[in-house]
Every structure is written in structure tokens, then in C-alpha cells.
Amino acid sequence: MDMASIITLVIAAFVLMYAITIYNGLVALKHSVSKHLSNIDVLLKQRHDELPKLVETCKQYMQYEQQTLEGIIQARSMVAKAQAKRDMKALGEAETSLRSGLGNLFALAENYPDLKADDSFQHLQQRITGLENSIADRRESYNEAVNNNNVRIEQFPDVLIARFLNFQAFELLEFQEEELKDVNIKSLFS
Structure with missing residues (x-):
């Protein structure tokens, strides 16, 4: 085997190893996004299970707030x-x-002192608030994983392998602008 053949084999082996490294990195990013979404799913499920308990507790005290409860x-x-x-x-x-x-429900609860004093309501409010905070944290982690994946599949030379093997971009989990606005508490009491 002559020197040119050896150099060609070494370069080919290097390119192959580099392509494998890129591929493994892309796979890790794709699975990271899935893992972060699954983490959000766990919290959403927990909150999903707590909400009927909260609504039932509130129904005992809030006869005139049926629309708010049905909206939830x-x-x-x-x-x-x-x-x-x-x-x-x-x-x-x-x-x-x-x-x-x-947010509306918790604000309206201020009008019902007996509800606010109810141990079950207080526990559920704290539990759901804690879950909301955890969901926000996990959403941030998910969006970071999505961003890392989406940037990486567009960067050269990763884009070559990503396109060839059909790696796809993921969608960010974004909330609507109305969630970013301050809640008009005064309107809830009128």
C-alpha cells in the first residue's frame, strides 16, 4: 500500500468518525427534547389530577362563580x-x-372567607401553585433543549447529516401574550 492510499484511508476514517460524532450528538439532543417534554407531562398530569378536587372544594362555597369553575x-x-x-x-x-x-379563581376566592380558611382549599392552592412554578421551570428547560436542537441541526457541518437523516426542528412551548400581562384584579371583584 502506498503513502497516498494510507493518507486517503486515514482521512476517510477521520471523516467517518466525525460524522458518527455529529450523528450521536444530534440523537442526544433529540432525546433530550423528548425527556424534557416528558418531564412537563408528569407535572401536567399531576395538576390535571388536582384540578377537579379544587373545583369541587370551591363549588361548596362559590355558588355564583359557576362560569369561572366551568372555564377551568x-x-x-x-x-x-x-x-x-x-x-x-x-x-x-x-x-x-x-x-x-x-388566577381568576384564586383572586375570586378572596371574596369567600370560609373558602380561604378551608384546609383543603389552602392545601390544593399551595399544591397547584407549586406545580405551576415547576411547570414554568420545566418549560424553560424544554425550550432550551428545543433551541439547542434547532440551532444544531442548522449549523454547518451538522446540517449535512441532519438533512440527510431527516432530523426535524421542534416547536417551542410558548404561552400567549395575555399571560404576560398583569391581571386586573379590580375587574374580578366588580
């Missing part, structure tokens, strides 16, 4: 449907609706 149940259903379909846009919209409804 409807939003809960929308979250479950979007989650099942893995539709990030619909999930973001449903989450916005649910979070808004919960």
Missing part, C-alpha cells in the same frame, strides 16, 4: 387534548387559558 374544567380538557396530540401551539394556548382561569 374546559381549559383542563383543552390542555389534555393538546398534550395528547403533542401540539405545542395548542398546548401553549390551552395553558394560557388554564393559568388565567386559575
